[in-house]
Amino acid sequence: MTTLRFRVLGDSLAAGVGCTRVEQSIGHVLADALRAAGHRVELSVHAVPGARSADLPPQVRAAVAAGVDLALIVVGANDLTRFTPPAVGAEKLRDAVTGLVSTGARVLVVTAPDMGVLAHVPPTFRDVVSQTSRLYATAQAAAATTAGATVAHVGPEVFSRFAVDERLFSADRFHPSAAGYAVIAQALTTYVLAAARSA
Template sequence: MMMNLRFHVLGDSLAAGVGCALVEQSIGYLLAERLRGAGHDVTLRIHAVPGARSADLAPQVREATREGVDLALVVVGANDLTRLVPPPVGAQLLRDAVEALAEAGARVVVVTAPDMGVLTHVPPAFRELVSQASRAYGQAQADAATTAGATVAQVGADVFARFAADERMFSADRFHPSAAGYAVIAQALAPHVLAAAC
């Protein structure tokens, strides 16, 4: 008998799908479809809140664990970077969230902070510096998430290069992905999510 997979998506506007014209174009829905295609009976719940930082994960985690969660995707870090949250602080908050989800029986996949240097409104002279800061923050997140038992799904440099080279990857606000951008990100994350679901 096929068991229901309770798939919860937590985090910020990227996890919520800001920039999509349709909710079905968001990361959570795209990955839920990939899970269904792999034979899982999936119930999807999205707890993500636009603007959320790592400090805002705790209430989302409480919602997810109260409902029951088998697989959790956590996407966070962009707002920590824009608000200059120190990497050790954000990483510890992320670790706390992962540990709480794991204690509730969830397998957890963490997507680390994006490369903010690809954003067009970042002046060219500062893009490499912003990219370095993004990578440093993402590495602190990855170390914390791994220690807490999560699978880390870092979006590769090839994906960020596509965003940097093609403005169609961005929505009208030039900050959030478009439907095409979310599709590229979901494609990169799918192997990690599918592996964690098994």
């Protein structure tokens, strides 16, 4: 059986900040799902907490050097908090996807989350923040698709759960808890399994 080289790139969400154990992070949960589906998996996480789309090149180089069949990129939250223009962040994401696809890897991209569900956002600004998040995610999705990636959609039904259930957040009220990561990973599993079949 061929080993599937699964690499996770991106920011603190990709790295699993907020989990109490590394096994609860997105990469590990999805690797377990792949193994349950019959794949032999080699996982490495190159994600860096605080990373923006502009910080992806070193992660791409590390993933390519290690060998990559399937890559998951989770990025965008820090671009939003630092007011990165959508066109700028999308271009950096496109370049990262291109670098991975050029090696023959299958690439999945999770775009920016809906920041309007965060408790730190005053209620009067939540609609504006949510709209800004959607515009940024739309630009990311277009760029990623153009470069050859598949967008793994974490839809409104997921964000609505975070909006009403504080247990899905860790103590900092910004990063997901283990339960929150499980919800996100569940939304991504179908995409990951489909990509693995064609990797």
